[in-house]
Amino acid sequence: MHQKRQRPTTGRITINDVAERSGVSIKTVSRVLNNEPSVRPSTRARVEAAVRALDYSPNPSARGLAGTQSRMIGLIYDNPSPNYLFRTITGVLEACNGAGYALSLQAPNPDEPDLAESVTRFVSQSRVDGLLLIPPVGDVVAVLDALEAIGLPYARVSPLDGRPGLGVSVDDRHASAQVVAHLTGLGHRRIGFISGHPEHGATQSRLEGYRLGLLRKDLDFERELVVGGRFDLESGRRAGAYFLDMENPPTAIFASNDEMAAGLLQVALERGWRIPEQLSIAGFDDTPLSRTLWPPLTTVHQPIRHMALRATELLLENLAENLHENLDIHGHAGSKRLGSRVEVFDAPLVERATTAPPPD
Amino acid sequence: MHQKRQRPTTGRITINDVAERSGVSIKTVSRVLNNEPSVRPSTRARVEAAVRALDYSPNPSARGLAGTQSRMIGLIYDNPSPNYLFRTITGVLEACNGAGYALSLQAPNPDEPDLAESVTRFVSQSRVDGLLLIPPVGDVVAVLDALEAIGLPYARVSPLDGRPGLGVSVDDRHASAQVVAHLTGLGHRRIGFISGHPEHGATQSRLEGYRLGLLRKDLDFERELVVGGRFDLESGRRAGAYFLDMENPPTAIFASNDEMAAGLLQVALERGWRIPEQLSIAGFDDTPLSRTLWPPLTTVHQPIRHMALRATELLLENLAENLHENLDIHGHAGSKRLGSRVEVFDAPLVERATTAPPPD
DNA sequence: ATTCAAAATGACAGCGCTAACAAATTTTTC
DNA sequence: GAAAAATTTGTTAGCGCTGTCATTTTGAAT
Structure with missing residues (x-):
C-alpha cells in the first residue's frame, strides 16, 4: 500500500466538516x-x-485573512498603576468574552521616544480591529492623530480633552468638589491640596474641583495651600513635609490620589501626629491601598472596571457599525467613522477613617 | 471608461510588493x-x-493560516493580585517584544466551574502557540493534563509540584527560613507565623521554611504560634487579633505575604502597639505595599518581572525547537515535546522598618 | 395554476502567506 | 574543464475562511 506524502494537515475540524455533517x-x-440573516x-x-x-x-x-476583521482588540498601556491596569483588564475582558473578541496587550517600548510611532507599529503588526486607550497614552494627541490617519477605531478611558470620539470618563471636577464639601462639612476651613502629575489629564480637573469646592463655601483659594505632586508616594511625602512644617498648617489635606495620600500619612505618623484627630486626610481613586492603610483612607471611588467594560462595549459596537456601513464607503480606504460618544460615570465619595472634625 | 468592480482590496503592502521591488x-x-538560512x-x-x-x-x-504557528502566546490568570499580574505582564511583554510574539490575555469565566474546560476553549479559539501559566491556575493538574493532551506547550511561573515541564520558581522554603534567621538573629525566640491560602502552592513551602528556620536555632515548633490565613488583608487582621489576644504573644510575627502583614499591622496599630519596638513584623513578596505602609515592611523580594520574562523565554525557545524538530515527527499530531527545565531564582530578604530586637 | 419578487442557498475565487518540491545557480572535486 | 555536490532561488498548491455573484427555492400576487 503506497501512501502519497501529504502536507501534514492540522487534523483540526474545519468548516468543511461542519458543512458536510449538516448537509449544507x-x-x-x-x-x-x-449570525447573518437570511438563513432558515x-x-x-x-x-x-x-x-x-x-x-x-x-x-x-x-x-x-478572508474577511475584514481580526476579532481582536488591543489594549495599550504606558504607565498606569498596577491596580488601575488590573481593573481595566478585568473590565475589558468581560466585554470581550461576551462578544467573541480576543484581547491583545501591548506596552510601548520605553526606548522608543516616539509614542505614536510605537502605537502605529503595534497596530500594523498585530492587525487589531480597534484599540482601547487608557491614561496617560489616551491623552497623547499625536497617538490619536496617528490612529485617525490610519482609520483605526479606538475608545478612551478617562480622556481629558473635549476631542470627539468614543470614551468613558468620570467627573473628576465634581468628585473633587465633593471631597472639599465633605471636609468643609466637618468644619475644616483650611484645606491643603496636593495636585497630581502635570501630564496626567485628571490633574487639572481635580484641582479645579478643589477650587470650586472652596468657592462654594466662600473660602479663599490660597496659593500656599496647594503643592504640586506626581501621583507617587515620594511626592506625597514631600508635600506632607511641606505642610507639616508650616507655621499654620492646614487641618485637612486632600491628596489628589491615594498613593500621595499614603505618603502624606507616612510623614504624619512618622512625626507622631494622630490621624484623623489632629489632621484629616483624603485621597482619590479608592485603590485597595486605601483599605490597607491604617487608618483606612477616605477617598473617591473610581468605577474603573465598569468604565473599561463600557468603553470596550462602545468600541465593539462601533466596529459592528462600521462593518455594516461598508456598503456606503467608496474607495476611501480606512474611512471608518468613529462617531462620538462619551459616557460619564459617577465617582462617589467613600468615607473611611482619615477624616474627622478639626481639632479645637 | 468602465472600471471592473473589484473586491475592495485592503490596499496594504503585501509580500508581493516587497518581492517585486527587490527583484526576487x-x-x-x-x-x-x-530568518531562514541559505539566502545569499x-x-x-x-x-x-x-x-x-x-x-x-x-x-x-x-x-x-499558511504556516504552523500564530506567533501569539496566551497568558491565563485566575486570581492573582493586581500587582503580581502587572509585574508578570511586564516581564512577559519584554520577552515577547524581543521575539516578535504577541500576547493574548485571558481570564477564565468565573461561571464556568471547570477550569480545564475554560482553558481548552480559550486555546482552541485563539490558536495561541503556547501558554504561560501563573499561580494559581498553573497548579491545577487538570489544566496541565488538558494542555498536554492537546499538545500545547506551556511554561509555569512558580509551580509547586515536581511535575516535569518548563518553569521558573523561587526557593520559598529557603527564603522563608531566611526570614526566621533574621528574626532569631535579632533575638526573637517566640515567632508567630501566618500561613497562606491552602490552595496556593507557596503556602506549604513557606511554612516548611518557617519550621526549618526554627529547627536551625533549636527552637520548638509550637502549634499555637501558627495560624492559617488566606493571603488577604482580612485574614491578616484575624490572625493579628488572635496573636495579640494571647496571654503570651510572640515578639515577632512572620506573615507569609505582605497583604496579611498589612492586616496584622493595622490591628497592632489600632491597639496602640508601637512597631517595631513592641512587635516585629515580616511579610513576603515585596509588593509596593510594603514600601507604602508605615512603618515600611521587612519582607522578601520576589523577582516576579524577571521570572516571568525568563519563563516566557523558556517557552519561546521551546516553540522554536519544536518547529525545527517537525521533521522527526511522523504523523503523531501534536506530539510536541515539552522538555523539562525549571530555573530557580533568588528571593532576597529586604530589611525595612518593621523588624527590631524584641522588647526587654 | 402562473408569474414574479423575495428569501435562502450555493459555487467559486482569492485573502497573503508558507510548505513541498523543482529548477537554476554556484561551488567543489577530480 | 567537466561532472558531481552543495547552495540558492523559484514555482505551485493550498491553509480555512469570507465576499461576490449566480442559482435555486419559497411565498405571495395575480
Whole structure:
C-alpha cells in the first residue's frame, strides 16, 4: 500500500466538516457562524447542532485573512498603576468574552521616544480591529492623530480633552468638589491640596474641583495651600513635609490620589501626629491601598472596571457599525467613522477613617 | 471608461510588493522574513532594504493560516493580585517584544466551574502557540493534563509540584527560613507565623521554611504560634487579633505575604502597639505595599518581572525547537515535546522598618 | 395554476502567506 | 574543464475562511 506524502494537515475540524455533517454548503455554515440573516431557522439549527457535535471553532487566522476583521482588540498601556491596569483588564475582558473578541496587550517600548510611532507599529503588526486607550497614552494627541490617519477605531478611558470620539470618563471636577464639601462639612476651613502629575489629564480637573469646592463655601483659594505632586508616594511625602512644617498648617489635606495620600500619612505618623484627630486626610481613586492603610483612607471611588467594560462595549459596537456601513464607503480606504460618544460615570465619595472634625 | 468592480482590496503592502521591488520571488522574501538560512547575504540585504522602504510588515493572519504557528502566546490568570499580574505582564511583554510574539490575555469565566474546560476553549479559539501559566491556575493538574493532551506547550511561573515541564520558581522554603534567621538573629525566640491560602502552592513551602528556620536555632515548633490565613488583608487582621489576644504573644510575627502583614499591622496599630519596638513584623513578596505602609515592611523580594520574562523565554525557545524538530515527527499530531527545565531564582530578604530586637 | 419578487442557498475565487518540491545557480572535486 | 555536490532561488498548491455573484427555492400576487 503506497501512501502519497501529504502536507501534514492540522487534523483540526474545519468548516468543511461542519458543512458536510449538516448537509449544507460551507457558505451557509459561515452565515450561521457570523449570525447573518437570511438563513432558515431550521437550517440554522441543523448547522448549530453540527458545530456542537464536532466541537468546532473557526480558525481566527482564516477568518482574518478572508474577511475584514481580526476579532481582536488591543489594549495599550504606558504607565498606569498596577491596580488601575488590573481593573481595566478585568473590565475589558468581560466585554470581550461576551462578544467573541480576543484581547491583545501591548506596552510601548520605553526606548522608543516616539509614542505614536510605537502605537502605529503595534497596530500594523498585530492587525487589531480597534484599540482601547487608557491614561496617560489616551491623552497623547499625536497617538490619536496617528490612529485617525490610519482609520483605526479606538475608545478612551478617562480622556481629558473635549476631542470627539468614543470614551468613558468620570467627573473628576465634581468628585473633587465633593471631597472639599465633605471636609468643609466637618468644619475644616483650611484645606491643603496636593495636585497630581502635570501630564496626567485628571490633574487639572481635580484641582479645579478643589477650587470650586472652596468657592462654594466662600473660602479663599490660597496659593500656599496647594503643592504640586506626581501621583507617587515620594511626592506625597514631600508635600506632607511641606505642610507639616508650616507655621499654620492646614487641618485637612486632600491628596489628589491615594498613593500621595499614603505618603502624606507616612510623614504624619512618622512625626507622631494622630490621624484623623489632629489632621484629616483624603485621597482619590479608592485603590485597595486605601483599605490597607491604617487608618483606612477616605477617598473617591473610581468605577474603573465598569468604565473599561463600557468603553470596550462602545468600541465593539462601533466596529459592528462600521462593518455594516461598508456598503456606503467608496474607495476611501480606512474611512471608518468613529462617531462620538462619551459616557460619564459617577465617582462617589467613600468615607473611611482619615477624616474627622478639626481639632479645637 | 468602465472600471471592473473589484473586491475592495485592503490596499496594504503585501509580500508581493516587497518581492517585486527587490527583484526576487516571494518565497525568498519569506525566507528573509523568517530568518531562514541559505539566502545569499546580498539578496537578504536587498530584501531587507525593500521591506524597510515599503514599511512592510507581514500579515499575521496569512502567516497563521499558511504556516504552523500564530506567533501569539496566551497568558491565563485566575486570581492573582493586581500587582503580581502587572509585574508578570511586564516581564512577559519584554520577552515577547524581543521575539516578535504577541500576547493574548485571558481570564477564565468565573461561571464556568471547570477550569480545564475554560482553558481548552480559550486555546482552541485563539490558536495561541503556547501558554504561560501563573499561580494559581498553573497548579491545577487538570489544566496541565488538558494542555498536554492537546499538545500545547506551556511554561509555569512558580509551580509547586515536581511535575516535569518548563518553569521558573523561587526557593520559598529557603527564603522563608531566611526570614526566621533574621528574626532569631535579632533575638526573637517566640515567632508567630501566618500561613497562606491552602490552595496556593507557596503556602506549604513557606511554612516548611518557617519550621526549618526554627529547627536551625533549636527552637520548638509550637502549634499555637501558627495560624492559617488566606493571603488577604482580612485574614491578616484575624490572625493579628488572635496573636495579640494571647496571654503570651510572640515578639515577632512572620506573615507569609505582605497583604496579611498589612492586616496584622493595622490591628497592632489600632491597639496602640508601637512597631517595631513592641512587635516585629515580616511579610513576603515585596509588593509596593510594603514600601507604602508605615512603618515600611521587612519582607522578601520576589523577582516576579524577571521570572516571568525568563519563563516566557523558556517557552519561546521551546516553540522554536519544536518547529525545527517537525521533521522527526511522523504523523503523531501534536506530539510536541515539552522538555523539562525549571530555573530557580533568588528571593532576597529586604530589611525595612518593621523588624527590631524584641522588647526587654 | 402562473408569474414574479423575495428569501435562502450555493459555487467559486482569492485573502497573503508558507510548505513541498523543482529548477537554476554556484561551488567543489577530480 | 567537466561532472558531481552543495547552495540558492523559484514555482505551485493550498491553509480555512469570507465576499461576490449566480442559482435555486419559497411565498405571495395575480
